Amino acid sequence: MAPRLRNIAIIAHVDHGKTTLIDSIMKQSGMFRDNQQVSERLMDSGDLEKERGITILAKPTSIEWQDADGQDIRINIIDTPGHADFGGEVERVLHMADGVILLTDAAEGPMPQTKFVLGKALAQGLKPIVIINKIDRSDARPEAVVDEVFDLFVALDANDDQLDFPILYASGRDGWCVRDLADPRENLSPLLELILDHVSAPNLPEDKPFAMLATLLDKDPFLGRCLTGRVVQGIARVNDTVAAINLDGKTVEQGRLTKLLRFEGTERVPVDIAHAGDIICIAGLAKASVADTIGAPGLDAPVASTPIDPPTMSVTIMVNDSPLAGREGKKVTSTMIRERLLAEAETNVAITFNESAGKDAFEIGGRGELQLGVLIETMRREGFEMTVSRPQVLLRHENGQKLEPIEEVIIDVDDDYSSTVIDSLNRRKAEMIDMRQAGAGKTRLTFHAPSRGLIGYQSRFLTETRGTGVLNRLFHEYAPYRGDIQGRRNGALISNDQGEAVAYALFNLQDRGVMFIDPQQAVYQGMIIGEHSRDNDLEVNVLKGKKLTNVRASGSDEAVTLTPPRRMSLEDMMAYINEDEYLEVTPLSLRLRKIFLLAHERKKHARSAS
Numbered sequence: 305m306a307p308r309l310r311n312i313a314i315i316a317h318v319d320h321g322k323t324t325l326i327d328s329i330m331k332q333s334g335m336f337r338d339n340q341q342v343s344e345r346l347m348d349s350g351d352l353e354k355e356r357g358i359t360i361l362a363k364p365t366s367i368e369w370q371d372a373d374g375q376d377i378r379i380n381i382i383d384t385p386g387h388a389d390f391g392g393e394v395e396r397v398l399h400m401a402d403g404v405i406l407l408t409d410a411a412e413g414p415m416p417q418t419k420f421v422l423g424k425a426l427a428q429g430l431k432p433i434v435i436i437n438k439i440d441r442s443d444a445r446p447e448a449v450v451d452e453v454f455d456l457f458v459a460l461d462a463n464d465d466q467l468d469f470p471i472l473y474a475s476g477r478d479g480w481c482v483r484d485l486a487d488p489r490e491n492l493s494p495l496l497e498l499i500l501d502h503v504s505a506p507n508l509p510e511d512k513p514f515a516m517l518a519t520l521l522d523k524d525p526f527l528g529r530c531l532t533g534r535v536v537q538g539i540a541r542v543n544d545t546v547a548a549i550n551l552d553g554k555t556v557e558q559g560r561l562t563k564l565l566r567f568e569g570t571e572r573v574p575v576d577i578a579h580a581g582d583i584i585c586i587a588g589l590a591k592a593s594v595a596d597t598i599g600a601p602g603l604d605a606p607v608a609s610t611p612i613d614p615p616t617m618s619v620t621i622m623v624n625d626s627p628l629a630g631r632e633g634k635k636v637t638s639t640m641i642r643e644r645l646l647a648e649a650e651t652n653v654a655i656t657f658n659e660s661a662g663k664d665a666f667e668i669g670g671r672g673e674l675q676l677g678v679l680i681e682t683m684r685r686e687g688f689e690m691t692v693s694r695p696q697v698l699l700r701h702e703n704g705q706k707l708e709p710i711e712e713v714i715i716d717v718d719d720d721y722s723s724t725v726i727d728s729l730n731r732r733k734a735e736m737i738d739m740r741q742a743g744a745g746k747t748r749l750t751f752h753a754p755s756r757g758l759i760g761y762q763s764r765f766l767t768e769t770r771g772t773g774v775l776n777r778l779f780h781e782y783a784p785y786r787g788d789i790q791g792r793r794n795g796a797l798i799s800n801d802q803g804e805a806v807a808y809a810l811f812n813l814q815d816r817g818v819m820f821i822d823p824q825q826a827v828y829q830g831m832i833i834g835e836h837s838r839d840n841d842l843e844v845n846v847l848k849g850k851k852l853t854n855v856r857a858s859g860s861d862e863a864v865t866l867t868p869p870r871r872m873s874l875e876d877m878m879a880y881i882n883e884d885e886y887l888e889v890t891p892l893s894l895r896l897r898k899i900f901l902l903a904h905e906r907k908k909h910a911r912s913a914s
């Protein structure tokens with residue numbers, strides 16, 4: 305008998321409404337009491353996920369739904385991240401599912417990450433259910449978007465079966481979907497019914513020894529190391545002895561299943577037994593990791609798994625050695641930073657760790673600025689202080705040729721801004737592939753741009769388009785190195801002394817450039833306090849108050865009006881710094897600095913470098 309079970313993943317471009325749709329599904333499944341307070345985007349349970357409103361880690365949940373005969377069926381639903389930096393996970397996670405829901409924003413239509421995740425799903429032979437979401441938007445254009453989705457399926461070589469995809473129109477936020485736009489908009493039952501009909505129950509053998517492919521890994525404060533995956537054969541029971549084997553078939557460890565858990569809502573619920581086909585979480589193993597097979601002892605062949613994409617970008621993380629080091633953080637030593645980063649690389653398969661011997665500097669590889677930024681932000685909240693280098697794109701060398709990652713960049717801007725955007729991307733060695741009218745006074749521009757040139761471009765782009773542009777990027781290929789790209793064109797304003805910044809001094813410096821700091825902020829020699837309006841670095845004194853005279857002018861002395869300083873996020877700062885600069889990160893402060901704090905050292909170094 306097929307298990308009363310369905311496994312489905314929801315995939316889409318960032319912000320198209322996956323997590324919100326799952327909220328509505330959970331509510332309508334009767335999981336919460338009628339009067340229970342339920343917050344938004346429940347599945348985004350991490351602190352940074354909540355704050356930023358994006359999903360960072362893929363997570364399963366499950367609900368129960370009654371089929372046409374009134375029988376309960378459990379539906380495992382996997383929420384996936386839509387941001388490209390976290391996209392590496394989606395492919396692996398899809399192996400746990402027998403079906404996918406492809407969500408597309410009814411106004412935006414298919415976007416780069418839609419293409420990426422749909423391509424992965426089709427390649428795995430999954431038959432997607434297409435939802436045109438956010439129909440409630442006033443600028444929704446559902447019919448056109450359906451055509452675009454169809455074209456995308458064709459472009460991605462979908463087979464006839466896959467091309468025959470069912471379509472639902474929905475507002476996930478408002479909790480309804482319909483098969484036909486004219487149907488009454490009541491609830492999400494049409495979707496749940498379609499899942500039961502369209503997605504087959506897992507058909508995996510129960511009469512073989514237990515085996516599960518570990519797909520996600522996390523550390524729970526109570527359970528310890530938890531591995532999540534789908535049981536591909538057999539049955540697991542609590543206390544069973546198991547072995548973990550890696551992709552080469554080597555045994556990693558033997559252990560006991562101390563806990564078996566199922567996902568329900570945002571909770572994990574202990575169960576005694578798990579059957580082939582189900583998605584579960586196991587605790588009790590100390591070493592096994594993602595891509596390992598956990599199974600009955602004696603199992604010799606590992607379950608095939610997707611190789612994990614190599615990182616494309618790296619930063620170097622070191623001890624904070626600025627004059628203000630150690631004042632705000634509790635975790636400041638190189639040993640502590642090293643241990644923390646090692647632990648991260650172990651649980652987060654998209655992060656790699658390398659150390660340069662004897663230098664106390666750790667190179668962390670990842671998929672993009674956001675992913676690396678999230679790691680550093682998480683660490684500073686845990687009390688760490690550190691110094692961070694400018695992110696670098698990882699180059700490859702093949703047949704004596706230097707290759708660099710190139711991304712496809714799709715930009716929607718008001719017509720008026722398109723020439724500015726084209727200009728700045730040209731300077732970043734991007735090549736324009738396509739330019740077309742997107743209606744309503746908008747232009748859609750497509751580029752192939754080196755990732756190198758895109759570091760820090762996002763915030764520049766927002767300024768250039770006065771916050772109205774939308775930029776999306778997707779890894780395209782490794783291609784021959786496109787030559788030097790000019791970095792930041794402005795020099796830095798550098799403090800020449802240590803102390804507290806004085807409003808009067810900042811006021812006098814305002815026509816030299818843009819400030820990054822507020823009055824009374826602690827500064828040190830070599831710290832970058834602003835951006836020079838010219839291309840050279842300039843040392844300035846921000847401590848100098850007004851000369852005191854015997855006669856006090858009434859009030860006007862202290863009351864200088866300062867232009868508010870430029871505020872940058874951690875990622876903005878990481879992208880802002882040049883090769884000879886660092887970002888100092890503490891739990892309370894982010895400071896930009898020169899690597900060499902003393903002017904004569906900078907000069908000496910510049911001389912020896914040239």
Ligand SMILES: Nc1nc2c(ncn2[C@@H]2O[C@H](COP(=O)(O)OP(=O)(O)OP(=O)(O)O)[C@@H](O)[C@H]2O)c(=O)[nH]1
Nearest residue numbers: 318319320321322323324358359386438475476477
């Ligand atoms: N108008 C409208 N807005 C929606 C709808 N569903 C979600 N949103 C909004 O779209 C934004 C993104 O929603 P999320 O559910 O976080 O999107 P997501 O696809 O999970 O995003 P990532 O996980 O970061 O890829 C939020 O501001 C939601 O309030 C909808 O049906 N209609």
Ligand SMILES: [Mg+2]
Nearest residue numbers: 322323358359
């Ligand atoms: Mg989400």
